[in-house]
Amino acid sequence: MNAIAIKHNDQIIDLQTAEQLGFEGEQIHLDNSEDSLEVLRHSTAHLMAQAIKSLYPDAKFYVGPTVKEGFYYDFKTQTEIGEGDLKKIEKQMLSFAKKKYPIEKYEISMDEAKVKFADDHLKLAVMERIPDETVSIYKQGEFEDLCRGPHLPSIGLIRYFKLTKVSGAYLGGDSKNEMLTRIYGIAFADKESLKAHMEMLAEAAKRDHRKLGNEMKLFTFREEVGAGFPIWLPAGGRLRARLESLLFKAHRKRGYEPVRGPEMLKSDLWKTSGHYQNYGENMYFTSIDDVEFGVKPMNCVGHIKVYEDELHSYRDLPIKYFEYGVVHRHEFTGALHGLFRVREFTQDDAHIFCTVDQIEEQIIEVVDFVDKIMSTFEFDYKMMVSTRPEKAVGDDKVWELSTQALKNAMDKNSLPYEIDEGGGAFYGPKIDIKITDAIGREWQCGTIQLDFNLPERFELEYNGDDNEKIQPVMIHRAILGSFERFIGILTEHYAGEFPMFIAPTQVAIVPVADVHKDYAKQLSDKLIDINTDSEIYARNDSLNKRIRVAEKTRVPMIVVIGDEEIKNKTVAIRDRRTREQYNLSEEEFLTLIQTKVNEVNF
């Protein structure tokens, strides 16, 4: 196989450039390696631009880089381009590719380039950002584009690609600028990989929690209710209740006290906390008897009021309050996305009030809590430690201490973490927990934040051992993040096949005929006694039909009972995944269920 580029000093260089400069290096062949795909996809972006230019001659192009999920090109045309046009563009791309135009590179001075692209304000905008004296132009057939490269030697090498999305994107990623059209695409070296990629996308679509949530009757949204306000249906309610009760127990074990703050508080309080000034745009306000109130977007102020309810001694610390806090945030309509991004949601929120000396051990405890939960759900996760940002409040020494405390906590647990330099909150550094789901996508859920700002603003204090007044530190933490987002992620992670301990329904009972209904009911009652939800499928349908319906609900276990079972006091179990059947005595069955339902403790 011929090389498509070479790697010289860790830089990918196209063949033409390498020859001109006499560079040598490791050959890159057309395969699905990272380097090869980089070149291939970049050239595919150019091929797409060539096709667009031929179909829409007035098209002007901005930039067309490769990204994690393929490539895109931003451009502008007079005609509007929609999803339906992608096929047409793909077809044109293929017909160009068949002509096997070589990709030729030449260089011109910046001044010449500015003349050459004088009537193209987008290219001029690109050149604004290039400090060099000369720029390179790549030419394939009639089409020329300003580009740094590297590119394939010929567009004939491009065969297996797909245009996936069309949308808008701001010029330079700045919402103040004009909006361009962006088309995303993907390319691979061989047909199989493209096919596998498209199948992976289809798999992701199948797992989409919005689709599954609808099918499984977990939750819904309604136009007349309002955007971003989820409605929890019975099945979703059961799932959520199981999660809540498991987590409640886990909090109590770790010394957290349940508390609850009001849904809205006077605006003056939000001014004290700084939310009014810094977060007001995302808040909902109302007026009661001429006094302005703000609906809470976070729970911290409520918990501070709990703390203030009595005087505290250093002997009391740490104090941990937790609440399944319902919060409202005004998100942009365009940001809303199923349960992942909503306007009303419930956080598994807690605030730990402690001394500066206790920060580290408290962080360790929370990190351990996070690990317990994430590993139970078989999530891979990573943590990011975010350090002091440019704009920050508080003493340098405290920042250093607290940042080090976060890092120590991670090191002591031998947990790997990445540093996000300057990514902390203005009041303190934080650890963000990013989980990776079953098909490799990352989601930010939990967060652990050190806060020196709110204790200061609310003048919180405790009595030290010399009876002096000392300001406590607040640790703000959420583990799931929110029940909404976490359940959305869980749904996609398990593709709706929830494990027994959180499944909306644990067991489906299918009596063979009407005469077996009583036994089914007895069994169902016994299951309730061991904290297990079951559903009896006794409708006037064929046995096959009822088993099919039960299967489709993704219930973890189906038991069929008929004459045989009643006579022998057994149940016939049908496994969700393998569809295999086996028999257990009723006693064994109940023990098995009890074990499975209660096997998880966070």
Added chain:
RNA sequence: GCUGACAUAGCUCAGUUGGCUAGAGCAGUUGAUUUGUAAUCAACAGGCCCGGGGUUCAAAUCCUCGUGUCAGCACCA
């Protein structure tokens, strides 16, 4: 919020260049059938075609303003 697309029965979707009483499958109801591991048969019922305004002899279909949804951007927990 921005760009583009979309909105028809509980759900998934048909509905031709504006033209008769807006259709189908599933789900639902009612019968018949009483079933041994993925769809028994039949009948019935279901709609302000997202909501206001407009154009037209005539609007699910065209225009317009909202609302909601989708893709991405931007924002962000």
